[in-house]
Amino acid sequence: MTSDNRTVQYLEPLNAKEAVGKVAELFVDTFGAAPKGVWSAPGRVNLIGEHTDYNAGLCLPIALPHRTFIALSPRKDTVVRLVSDMGDKAVTTTDLEDLKPLGVKGWGAYPAGVAWALREAGFAGVQGFDAAFVSCVPVGGGLSSSAAMTCSTALALDDVYDLGFGGTDAGRVRLIDAAMRAENDMAGASTGGLDQNASMRCQANRALLLDCRPELDAVQSAKQEPFNLGALGLELLVVDTQAPHQLNDGQYAERRKMCEDAARILKVKNLRVTADEIAASPDPFQALKETLDALPDPTMKKRVRHVVTEIARVRSFVRAFAAGDVTEAGRLFNASHDSLAADYEVTVPELDVAVDVARKHGAYGARMTGGGFGGSIIALVDKGQGRPVAQAIADQFAHRGFHAPRALAAVASDSAHKEA
Template sequence: MSTVQFIKALTNDEGSDKASELFRHTFAEDESGVWSAPGRVNLIGEHTDYNAGLCLPIALPHRTFIALKPRTDGIVRVVSDVDPTSFQEVDLNGLEARGVDGWAAYPVGVAWALRSMGFSQVQGFDAAFASCVPLGSGLSSSAAMTCSTALALDDVFALGYGASDAGRVTLIESAMKSENDMAGASTGGLDQNASMRCTAGHALLLDCRPELTPLENTSQQPFDLSAHGLELLVVDTQAPHQLNDGQYAERRACCEEAAKVLKVANLRVTADGIAKSDDPFQSLKETLDALPDEVMKKRVRHVVTEIARVRSFVRAFANGQVEEAGRLFNASHDSLKADYEVTVPELDVAVDVARKNGAYGARMTGGGFGGSIIALVNSGESEKLAQLIADEFARQGFHAPRALAAVASDSARKVR
């Protein structure tokens, strides 16, 4: 059995050099600058963002780097280190939603979104991407691409939004619009907020209620694993990861329909009402009894209990209650498996191996249907545990997984 691959993060210099070299090789000139944005891992709070709920992501040290130079026409030319031999060219003028195919829809979509938001000064650009965020891993390589692009365009076209946390919310909107409307990949905003607003050494407690302002909807929660003698292992199962086949949209629509049945604006209203009741268990039962079918009951039960788990995890970690934090990881995964039905065998096997071999807790992270798991383990145990998961994958005939160590890192920024 082969040794599991550990994915190392590129340093700023390494990532900048790769993007710059690809830019010069492709476009035969120098870029105006290099920017980067991180992938993210969500500690807990899955499928709650589009239900106005709570999420708790951290930014990864693994980032996407973009070397970019603005143009004075509407042409966008982009190239990626995934396939350095070819670049794609698109004209922003007359471009409509879903007008770009493939990966180029993400960066092109950001410029299209900004123009549709009224930023007429945004023109075309040439850009080269280099990334160490594993694709299809559930670690939001797409948000790393759209957010790095948004920050670069904000800079070169002097929009003035990238320098403040509140201003970045406008750039987040353009990144979300790119993914939802141009690329056709539904997103509720967790990924983009994490990539744009996380800080090193902290988890971002994101409150997705629409009535909150950008200054009200986030708080930085200390997340220092080393202080508790811990590591956060991320294992990319390399199972097929696809949200464009309707599964994500189906669950989102089910939650929206449930809110209508319950006569509330969103399921966060329901979750808060249950949390504040004298008997939350009875209140949850009454809520579920009011729903018309078993599938909707399961979806709502996950969302309501997951929102509660985010609050509990923040308290547990702040108080050094490592075993309780791990228990909440486990409960989250079990709910995503049984009630939200977004796990696949690879995710479940990886979680099971982690739990049986010393992890305090383990859960899938991201949208599901493939992607990654996270496991809370003692310091020094990550590589050993990742290898055990890889060995079991080999026995089961799964693709070989990859792994990385997650450290709470910084948000998108200019690096050169």
Template sequence: MSSVEFIEPISHDDGVARATELFRATFGEEPAGVWAAPGRVNLIGEHTDYNAGLCLPIALPHRTFLALKPREDTTVRLVSDVNPTAVAEAELNGLKARGVDGWAAYPTGVAWAMREAGFDQVRGFDAAFVSCVPLGSGLSSSAAMTCSTALALDDVYGLGYGATDEGRVTLINMAIKSENDMAGASTGGLDQNASMRCTAGHAIRLDCMPGLSAVDSVSQQEFDLDKYGLELLVVDTQAHHQLNDGQYEQRRRTCEQAAELLGY
């Protein structure tokens, strides 16, 4: 019987220090700052986000840290602690959907989505990612990456959406567009809402019914495990999860076809 391995979260200070050091080592200068966004666990409501239903996710203490500095041109350069010697590069000018391959599509796609939405002040950037959100485990490592990128770009380019819950919905939409249209990973918004809108000691009750305002779509529900001396155990089944392998999209299409047949 193999031993059990627990993946502990990186502390805030350690995450900031590690992302900053990776940025310095890669790009030879200081970042403008470090931003972070968490992964998530969904307590109930799988595949209900894109079916206009209810979800109840919580944010994990495991986060992705992003050290970033804006550029004057439209070049994007990216590095990750998964492979710190490899720098991915993309060009925003003339970029089309699905125009970036691999993991770099996620953060690059956020800047692309912002520019597509009319935020022309968004330009290129250099970024270094350090994360303790387990990859390929269904814990939204991709949303942690896109949401931390959206928060960083919102700050450095002065968009002004990150300070309020309602404003963050705009950033969430940029993160969703990045995953759906640039990375080709179909997602309904549950992951990004959890990453950006969950608060400590609470789950969010996310109502995905179309037409609801940002305020009406989310309510904070007490979920303070420490208060009751409890812990939530998330177990890795070793079944690799990948949003863009086609299975998620196939299930989504099946749900949409069923809704159409039922007249919804």
């Protein structure tokens, strides 16, 4: 029992069969007929490589076992009707005809935005639809609940409207584009593509080494790296701090613009070019110093230093984990978080406290994951130690008057697929 008699809440994934039944039942209760099918897509956790995707860098996500399930049927008109088990189960209605960016308010912008984006991309045959959602991906935890919703919707629409993209990796990239546009242009949430790629392309027991250079094709941009925690006697603990997680308040966009401005000053198309040049130089430390010296603003220097060193850490983490070097993998986790706190300045007290407690209670390494400004941390711990570490974090949060955190175990899982 904890000091305040509160045991940390541990979030288990939904049983797929039960979730299919639950979402189908919600659909029937709401719309009066059985759905055409049920699909699902996972949330994600990014192992390392934060704020690198929109800088054409590298990142390393895994798909979570926690998924969003969608029951969907197409319509013959352009009306979209949506219902979710999260909230009061009220139906949200939108018409795709003459729909403009930011034209849908609330959570319905995400699924309706996918259909809108597909129509904007030239797939005029995509009409309206009825859909019900059931999810166990924590909302607001920085674990891509929005990508789980848009990607499950994209795959469902691909199936019912016979677009033919869901069956291949290259085709899924087309669906990823629609999911990204739904978030960026309809929901007004900045996203660089990491979340949607993870939800659509990850594999069980693999981490997705995602290369975000725009000139790469689908095959070139992704590589599946082994990520079998059990083989090394490890667990990956995720702790949702329940600190407010906001990416649409301008902070994310501000950092993205500063990186783009820095690239222009350095006369490169993106900061990945700079990172590769530094990595290839005879003296990377000196090359990094010279790069930063060329930038006029102290804040810009810090932002660029994070991006360049974070891209290098992704490469190093892949090598360390493949070699079974848990100590080095943990060190890289720690270095990533410290850079995100000091140079990119996207942590909040809850994230920093959670990381500090995890480190003090035996984690090999711990870091915030996701865009920051709230959300979750991950910690690499010995098997069986996830719950005790999570409880220690919960105890410290109670002591400090923070919201009670929630925890889950991250196991590298499958991407979006049809369930029934």
